[in-house]
Amino acid sequence: MTRQESIIPLTLLAGILLVLVLPGCGTFTSPPAAGSTVTYGADVQPLVHRNCAQPCHHPGGAGPFSLLTYQDVRKRARQIADVTRKRYMPPWLPEPEGPRFAGERRLSDGEIALLKRWVDQGMAEGNRVAAPNSIASREDGWQLGKPDLVLTLDKPYLLPAGDTDVFRNFIFPVPLTAPRYVKALEILPGNKRIVHHANLLVDRLQSSRRLDEADPGVGFGGMDIEMESAQFEPDTHFLFWKPGTAPAAEPPGMSWRLDPGTDLVLNVHLQPSGKAEAVQPSLGIYFTDEAPTLFPMLLQLEHDGALDIPAGATGFEVTDEYRLPVDVQVLGVYPHAHYLGKSIEGWASRPDRTRQLLIKIRDWDMNWQAVYRYEQPVALPAGSLFRMRWTYDNSADNIRNPNSPPKQVKAGNRSSDEMAHLWIQVLPKGGAEDRILLQETLMRARLRKYPEEFSAHYNLASVLQSRGSVEEAITHYASALKVRPGDALALNSLGTAYQAAGRLREAAGAYQQAIRGRPDYSDAHYNLGILLLRAGQGRQAVPHFEQVLRARPQDADAHNDLGSALLMQGSGGEALSHFRAALKINPDHAFARENLALAEKLTAQ
Amino acid sequence: MVIAQTIELRDDNGRLIHPLEQIDVKATVFIFTRTDCPISNRYAPELRRLGEKYGSKRIAFWLVYPDPATSGEVAREHREEYHYSFPALLDPDHRLVKLSGARVTPEAAVYIPGGSAGPRLIYRGRIDDRFVDFGKMRASPTQRDLEEVLAAIINGQTTETRTTPAVGCFIEDLK
Numbered sequence: 001m002t003r004q005e006s007i008i009p010l011t012l013l014a015g016i017l018l019v020l021v022l023p024g025c026g027t028f029t030s031p032p033a034a035g036s037t038v039t040y041g042a043d044v045q046p047l048v049h050r051n052c053a054q055p056c057h058h059p060g061g062a063g064p065f066s067l068l069t070y071q072d073v074r075k076r077a078r079q080i081a082d083v084t085r086k087r088y089m090p091p092w093l094p095e096p097e098g099p100r101f102a103g104e105r106r107l108s109d110g111e112i113a114l115l116k117r118w119v120d121q122g123m124a125e126g127n128r129v130a131a132p133n134s135i136a137s138r139e140d141g142w143q144l145g146k147p148d149l150v151l152t153l154d155k156p157y158l159l160p161a162g163d164t165d166v167f168r169n170f171i172f173p174v175p176l177t178a179p180r181y182v183k184a185l186e187i188l189p190g191n192k193r194i195v196h197h198a199n200l201l202v203d204r205l206q207s208s209r210r211l212d213e214a215d216p217g218v219g220f221g222g223m224d225i226e227m228e229s230a231q232f233e234p235d236t237h238f239l240f241w242k243p244g245t246a247p248a249a250e251p252p253g254m255s256w257r258l259d260p261g262t263d264l265v266l267n268v269h270l271q272p273s274g275k276a277e278a279v280q281p282s283l284g285i286y287f288t289d290e291a292p293t294l295f296p297m298l299l300q301l302e303h304d305g306a307l308d309i310p311a312g313a314t315g316f317e318v319t320d321e322y323r324l325p326v327d328v329q330v331l332g333v334y335p336h337a338h339y340l341g342k343s344i345e346g347w348a349s350r351p352d353r354t355r356q357l358l359i360k361i362r363d364w365d366m367n368w369q370a371v372y373r374y375e376q377p378v379a380l381p382a383g384s385l386f387r388m389r390w391t392y393d394n395s396a397d398n399i400r401n402p403n404s405p406p407k408q409v410k411a412g413n414r415s416s417d418e419m420a421h422l423w424i425q426v427l428p429k430g431g432a433e434d435r436i437l438l439q440e441t442l443m444r445a446r447l448r449k450y451p452e453e454f455s456a457h458y459n460l461a462s463v464l465q466s467r468g469s470v471e472e473a474i475t476h477y478a479s480a481l482k483v484r485p486g487d488a489l490a491l492n493s494l495g496t497a498y499q500a501a502g503r504l505r506e507a508a509g510a511y512q513q514a515i516r517g518r519p520d521y522s523d524a525h526y527n528l529g530i531l532l533l534r535a536g537q538g539r540q541a542v543p544h545f546e547q548v549l550r551a552r553p554q555d556a557d558a559h560n561d562l563g564s565a566l567l568m569q570g571s572g573g574e575a576l577s578h579f580r581a582a583l584k585i586n587p588d589h590a591f592a593r594e595n596l597a598l599a600e601k602l603t604a605q
Numbered sequence: 606m607v608i609a610q611t612i613e614l615r616d617d618n619g620r621l622i623h624p625l626e627q628i629d630v631k632a633t634v635f636i637f638t639r640t641d642c643p644i645s646n647r648y649a650p651e652l653r654r655l656g657e658k659y660g661s662k663r664i665a666f667w668l669v670y671p672d673p674a675t676s677g678e679v680a681r682e683h684r685e686e687y688h689y690s691f692p693a694l695l696d697p698d699h700r701l702v703k704l705s706g707a708r709v710t711p712e713a714a715v716y717i718p719g720g721s722a723g724p725r726l727i728y729r730g731r732i733d734d735r736f737v738d739f740g741k742m743r744a745s746p747t748q749r750d751l752e753e754v755l756a757a758i759i760n761g762q763t764t765e766t767r768t769t770p771a772v773g774c775f776i777e778d779l780k
Contacts, residue, residue, distance in 0.1 A: 064643040075672070078775040079739075088740045161650045161688075163735075164744070274649035275687045339744070367740065399737045402744040 038118040039126020091368040098357035147284030156280035157218040166270040167223040181255040183288035190281040196269040200239035203263040224413040240371040253294040301388040301422040304411035309394045311406040316392040318420040326434040328426035332373035336421040339400040342393040351383040388422040454483040470501045488518035522551040538568025556586040572603040617680040617693040631663040639710040640683040642774035649687035666691040673697035709773035728754040730769030
C-alpha cells in the first residue's frame with residue numbers, strides 16, 4: 001500500500017460547487033396595446049415583482065432598497081427606466097445568442113419599453129394591488145431548511161467605511177471525523193449590504209492557513225487564491241454565491257465528498273457602504289448518504305501566461321483552446337477576468353465543423369461575474385475543439401481601469417492584475433477511463449503552454465501513474481523535480497512510481513530524500529516503512545511507523561504495520577498492543593486480526 | 606449666473622433655517638442626499654473628509670434631504686449612522702432642489718455670498734468623477750470637482766458658475 005498525493009494549483013474557482021440558481025425571468029404576457037395607459041397594477045407590478053423584488057429588492061433582501069410596493073417603485077421610477085434601458089439591471093451579462101442558461105434574467109425590449117412608457121405617462125397606479133407579503137427574508141435564514149452542519153466564522157470581519165472594494169478570504173475548518181457526501185451547500189453572507197458575491201474553495205491540505213496566519217485581522221486578503229489539493233481528485237463542481245440567488249441541491253447523483261481535515265475557504269467581494277460594517281458569514285452544509293454516480297469535471301481554458309497588456313492598449317487579445325478526447329455534456333461555464341476584461345467569447349467547433357457558442361459577453365463587468373449553467377446540457381462529441389477569446393482594454397477610457405494613468409499589466413491574483421479564464425463544467429459520457437483521458441490531455445495542453453510548470457508535470461505524472469504508464473510518470477516527476485529540486489511531495493510520489501516499477505532501491509532513496517527535506521512528512525515515512533518491512537528490515541521500519549503515529553495516532557494501518565515491524569524484530573509484547581490498537585480503531589481490520597492471532601501464538605510460546 | 610432668493614427650510618430638529626443668509630461664511634455647500642440611495646451613502650467617507658478639511662475654513666456644509674417621506678428623526682438617524690458632522694435640512698417641497706437645479710443624490714450645490722445681489726450659485730454637480738453611471742465606477746476619482754471649487758474659493762478665486770453631471774438616484778422621482 002502506498003500513499004500518494006497530488007497537488008493541483010487551484011485558482012479561486014476550482015473545486016467549487018455550483019449553487020447558482022437565478023430566479024426565472026419568465027415571459028411577459030399580454031402587453032398593453034399601444035396608446036393605452038400603462039399602469040402599475042396591471043403592467044408594472046408583475047414585471048418588477050418577478051425580476052426585481054422577488055430576487056433581491058425586498059425588505060431583508062440583497063438589494064440596497066425595496067421595490068415591493070407602488071410607493072417603493074414610484075420613488076425609483078426614472079431610475080428603474082434608466083437602469084433597465086442600459087441593461088445594468090437586472091444584472092445579466094451574457095448575450096442572448098447561444099444556448100439558454102438556467103434562470104436567465106434578461107428583460108425583453110418590449111418590457112423595457114413598457115417601463116419607460118409608464119414613467120412618460122405619469123406612473124399611474126391603476127388597480128390597487130396588495131403588496132405581496134409572501135417574500136420571506138430568504139437570506140436571513142436557510143432556504144433549504146436546517147443544514148446538517150453549520151459553520152460560522154468565529155469572529156466578525158470589520159470592513160472600514162473607506163472607499164475601496166475589499167477581497168477577503170475566510171477559513172472554515174470542517175469538524176468531520178469521517179468523510180461525508182455533500183448534496184447542497186448554502187452560504188449566508190452575514191451582511192447583505194456589503195457582500196457582493198462569494199466563492200467557496202475546498203482546501204484539502206489546509207494550505208490557506210499559512211496565508212491566514214501571515215495576515216493580521218480576521219481572514220486574509222486576495223482576489224484569487226491558489227491552494228494545494230491533497231488527492232488527485234479533479235475539480236468537479238462550481239461553488240458560487242451572489243445576491244438574489246437561491247442555493248440549489250446538486251443534481252441527483254452529483255454529490256461530492258468532504259473529508260475530515262478539509263478547510264472550506266470563502267472568498268468574498270466586499271463593497272463598502274459608506275459606514276463601517278461587520279460581516280460574519282455562515283456556511284450550511286447538507287449531507288446525503290448517496291455516493292456520487294455521476295462525475296462532472298471542470299476544464300479550464302486559460303492563458304494567463306500571455307497576459308502582458310501594454311499601458312493604453314485596447315483590444316488586447318488572449319486565446320486558448322483544448323481538444324476534447326471524449327464525448328461530453330457541457331453543464332455550465334464560468335468566465336473570469338478582472339477590471340480590464342472587456343469581452344469574452346467561448347465556443348466549441350465540432351468535428352463536423354459546426355460551431356457551438358457557449359458564452360458571449362460584450363461588456364464584461366467583474367462585479368457581476370457569475371456561474372452560468374445551461375438549461376439543457378450541451379452535447380459535444382470527442383474531437384470538438386473548445387476555444388475562448390478574451391479581450392482587454394487597458395486605456396484610460398476603461399473607467400474600471402485600476403491604474404490611473406494606465407500601466408502595463410500582467411497576470412496575477414490582485415485586483416489590479418489580470419486573469420484570462422474560462423471554466424467549463426463537463427460530464428464525460430464514459431466512465432473513469434474518460435476522466436483519466438481528460439486529465440491527461442488537459443495537463444499535456446498545459447505543458448504546451450507552460451513547459452516548465454511544476455504542477456503540470458506533477459499532475460501529468462500522477463495521471464500517467466494511475467493509468468499504469470509508470471515509466472513515463474517517472475520522467476514527469478523527474479521534470480517536476482528539476483523545476484523544484486528537493487520538493488518533498490514530488491519525491492514521495494516519485495518513490496511510489498519507482499516502487500510500482502519495481503525499482504525499490506530508487507524508491508527508498510526518493511523517500512529518504514523526501515524525509516530529509518521534511519522530517520515530519522508522515523506519508524514518506526509510511527511508504528519507506530512499508531518498503532523496509534517488505535525487505536525484512538523490521539528494526540529500521542519501526543521509527544518510521546512511530547513517526548506516522550505521532551502525526552496520526554488513529555491510523556489503524558500504521559498501528560498494524562508498526563506491530564508487524566516490532567514482531568519481526570522480536571518485540572512481540574509491544575506488537576500485541578499495536579495490533580489491539582488497530583482493531584480498536586477498526587474492528588474489521590483483517591490483517592490486524594490475523595497478525596494479533598499470530599503474535600499471541602508467538603508470545604505464548 | 607443664478608441669483609438665490611431667500612429660502613427657509615426646517616432642519617432635522619424642526620427649527621426654521623435660512624441657510625443662505627449665514628453670517629461670515631465664504632461659501633455654503635448643500636449636499637443633496639437620500640437615506641436609501643447606495644451611491645449617496647457610499648460618498649459618506651469622502652464627504653466627511655471634505656467637511657473636516659474645509660469646515661474650519663468658513664465653508665458651511667448642509668445635508669439636504671429632498672425625500673418628503675424623510676422625517677427629522679429619520680434624517681438624524683441617518684446622519685448618525687454614517688457619521689456625518691454636517692447639519693441637515695429637510696426639503697420636502699423641493700425648494701432648494703429647484704433653486705439649485707439639483708437632479709440626483711448625491712449632488713452638490715455651492716453658493717457664495719454675493720453682496721447686494723444675494724448669494725450666487727458657483728457650482729452644481731458631482732462630488733467627483735468616480736461614478737460614471739449606475740454600476741460603472743472608477744477605482745478612484747481622477748477629478749475632485751467639489752474640492753477644486755472649495756479650494757478656489759478659499760484662495761479667493763471666484764469663478765464663473767460651473768456645472769457637472771452627477772450620477773445617482775433621481776430626485777424627480779421623489780414627489
